[in-house]
Amino acid sequence: xxxxxxxxxxxxxLDSTTVxxxxxxxxxxxxxxxxxxxxxxxxxLDYARRVARAMGVENHVVAExxxxxxxxxxxxxxxxxxxxxxxxxxxxxxxxxxxxARNTIFLSFALAYAEVLGAADIFIGVNALxxxxxxDCRPEYxxxxxxxxxxxxxxxxxxxxxxxxxxxLGSMTKADIIRAGTALGVDYGETTSCxxxxxxxxxxxxxxxxxxxxxxxAEAGLADPLVARYR
Amino acid sequence: xxxxxxxxxxxxxLDSTTVxxxxxxxxxxxxxxxxxxxxxxxxxLDYARRVARAMGVENHVVAExxxxxxxxxxxxxxxxxxxxxxxxxxxxxxxxxxxxARNTIFLSFALAYAEVLGAADIFIGVNALxxxxxxDCRPEYxxxxxxxxxxxxxxxxxxxxxxxxxxxLGSMTKADIIRAGTALGVDYGETTSCxxxxxxxxxxxxxxxxxxxxxxxAEAGLADPLVARYR
Numbered sequence: 001x002x003x004x005x006x007x008x009x010x011x012x013x014l015d016s017t018t019v020x021x022x023x024x025x026x027x028x029x030x031x032x033x034x035x036x037x038x039x040x041x042x043x044x045l046d047y048a049r050r051v052a053r054a055m056g057v058e059n060h061v062v063a064e065x066x067x068x069x070x071x072x073x074x075x076x077x078x079x080x081x082x083x084x085x086x087x088x089x090x091x092x093x094x095x096x097x098x099x100x101a102r103n104t105i106f107l108s109f110a111l112a113y114a115e116v117l118g119a120a121d122i123f124i125g126v127n128a129l130x131x132x133x134x135x136d137c138r139p140e141y142x143x144x145x146x147x148x149x150x151x152x153x154x155x156x157x158x159x160x161x162x163x164x165x166x167x168x169l170g171s172m173t174k175a176d177i178i179r180a181g182t183a184l185g186v187d188y189g190e191t192t193s194c195x196x197x198x199x200x201x202x203x204x205x206x207x208x209x210x211x212x213x214x215x216x217x218a219e220a221g222l223a224d225p226l227v228a229r230y231r
Numbered sequence: 232x233x234x235x236x237x238x239x240x241x242x243x244x245l246d247s248t249t250v251x252x253x254x255x256x257x258x259x260x261x262x263x264x265x266x267x268x269x270x271x272x273x274x275x276l277d278y279a280r281r282v283a284r285a286m287g288v289e290n291h292v293v294a295e296x297x298x299x300x301x302x303x304x305x306x307x308x309x310x311x312x313x314x315x316x317x318x319x320x321x322x323x324x325x326x327x328x329x330x331x332a333r334n335t336i337f338l339s340f341a342l343a344y345a346e347v348l349g350a351a352d353i354f355i356g357v358n359a360l361x362x363x364x365x366x367d368c369r370p371e372y373x374x375x376x377x378x379x380x381x382x383x384x385x386x387x388x389x390x391x392x393x394x395x396x397x398x399x400l401g402s403m404t405k406a407d408i409i410r411a412g413t414a415l416g417v418d419y420g421e422t423t424s425c426x427x428x429x430x431x432x433x434x435x436x437x438x439x440x441x442x443x444x445x446x447x448x449a450e451a452g453l454a455d456p457l458v459a460r461y462r
Contacts, residue, residue: 065296070340070347101343104383108339112332116301141382148375152335152367 003029006121006166007110010034010060012047014213015125015169017191018181020055022168023123025184030123031059033113035106037099038068043201047192054190059117063109067099084206103136107145107165115153120161122149127169127177142167174216182222189225202230234260237352237397238341241265241291243278245444246356246400248422249412251286253399254354256415261354262290264344266337268330269299274432278423285421290348294340298330315437334367338376338396346384351392353380358400358408373398405447413453420456433461 006028010016023030034048045062052060103126110122126137135141146165153163169177181188193213194203203210203226217224237259241247254261265279276293283291334357341353357368366372377396384394400408412419424444425434434441434457448455 061300063297063300066294067343069292069294070343099343100346100385101339101383104342104380105336105339108332108336111335112298112301112330115331135385136383138382141379144375144379144382148372148379149335151369151372151375152332154331154366 003027004121005029005031005059005117005119006123007114007117007119008032008123009106009110009125010048010052011125012044012049012051012191013125013193013209014174014181014188014191014216015127015177016048017051017055017186017188018177018184019123019125019166019168020051020057021181021184021186023121023166024055028121028123030055030057031113031117031119032057032061033106033110034060034062035109036062036064037102038066041192041195041197043197044192046201047190050190054187061113065105065109067102067105070100084211101136103134103141104145107149111149111152111163114163118161121164121166123166123168125169126167127172127174129171129173139167139170173219174212175219178216178220178222182220187225189229191226200230203227234258235352236260236262236290236348236350237354238345238348238350239263239354240337240341240356241279241283242356243275243280243282243422244356244424244440245405245412245419245422245447246358246408247279248282248286248417248419249408249415250354250356250397250399251282251288252412252415252417254352254397255286259352259354261286261288262344262348262350263288263292264337264341265291265293266340267293267295268333269297272423272426272428274428275423277432278421281421285418292344296336296340298333298336301331315442332367334365334372335376338380342380342383342394345394349392352395352397354397354399356400357398358403358405360402360404370398370401404450405443406450409447409451409453413451418456420460422457431461434458 006023008020008023008030010020010032011034020030020032032052034045036042036045107124114122126142128138142165149163192201193209195207195209196204213224237254239251239254239261241251241263242265251261263283265276267273267276338355345353357373359369373396380394423432424440426438426440427435
């Protein structure tokens with residue numbers, strides 16, 4: 001029997017790669033969706049492609065959307081990425097790395113892709129615990145998005161399918177995520193997290209994403225294979 | 232005193248141009264947002280630029296997003312645009328010109344633009360009466376979108392602004408829309424509606440959008456200046 005297709009938003013980072021493994025483990029055929037959106041860390045798309053290949057994903061679409069047209073974020077403009085903030089400070093307030101409405105835009109493309117594929121399931125790696133304080137990572141946001149999405153599409157209106165937005169990392173700590181992915185065979189050496197990597201992909205070690213990642217591996221009692229790779 | 236900014240989704244068509252005039256009449260400074268999304272009728276962007284200029288819009292962003300990457304619609308692929316359907320049949324069922332999740336994607340970009348501008352108002356020309364049966368034109372969809380949007384953004388989370396999605400054409404007939412726009416000084420000769428225009432912009436006269444437009448002008452007892460232009 002064919003597995004049901006699910007759209008998985010895949011950045012090539014630690015969280016979305018774990019989500020891809022979870023979707024596959026739950027019996028879905030993951031169809032990956034990545035974005036070239038003008039991010040300064042576009043190298044993550046190389047990781048996304050590698051991850052998708054390593055995990056046997058057959059459908060992987062990279063959509064081109066230029067979010068630089070609006071500006072307003074350190075990830076898509078010349079605003080400096082903050083460095084060396086302690087993990088305890090990262091989850092307070094919305095930082096300059098927040099890209100306006102980014103998850104809303106990403107989920108909207110996922111909705112279009114799902115509708116064309118005939119898929120009723122979308123997976124997103126948002127996490128509201130060890131996170132950067134972004135509004136569009138919270139469970140109440142995801143619930144409201146799902147409700148809207150079920151009114152937005154042909155399948156929803158015709159009552160054929162009920163669309164589900166899966167956010168399986170919901171309230172997991174970074175350490176929980178790393179343990180779960182490791183149990184599912186994820187090779188985290190193939191993932192990237194850094195907001196401000198070197199040209200060769202070397203993580204800066206100081207941005208919020210690097211700090212949260214290091215803390216997660218430390219708490220999980222595991223070594224980060226990405227660190228070994230750039231040693 | 233500065234007028235509050237509002238993002239207006241502007242296709243260059245009859246409905247969105249009327250909405251632009253309504254937003255201006257309500258005391259907003261309209262900031263227009265259009266999309267090059269791989270539509271076969273990309274000539275509408277020339278109309279959008281002309282309309283924006285004619286109406287004194289200072290900020291007009293054209294975002295590049297390639298929706299052809301997913302396929303699935305007559306407006307972005309080689310699927311034939313249906314012709315010569317009577318107006319009474321057009322609003323039943325979802326036709327092949329439906330672009331999966333298009334309004335959800337457009338509103339998501341409007342949300343990003345509004346957040347960067349510091350605007351709390353978004354205008355969209357959806358209409359659920361003389362329309363093509365698209366799920367993402369219905370009032371319950373717009374309400375659910377607004378609710379989600381207020382959980383999605385930095386401004387929403389920080390409680391600074393409550394975002395409103397205005398759909399002023401809601402339940403107006405096409406004739407009502409044309410009368411309202413005419414009263415506000417809209418020159419409909421500068422707008423386009425056709426899904427399948429000739430290279431010079433000449434409307435086909437047979438697609439759903441042309442049929443609904445002709446019916447609207449007839450019911451309003453007005454001549455369509457666009458018809459005169461191509462005579």
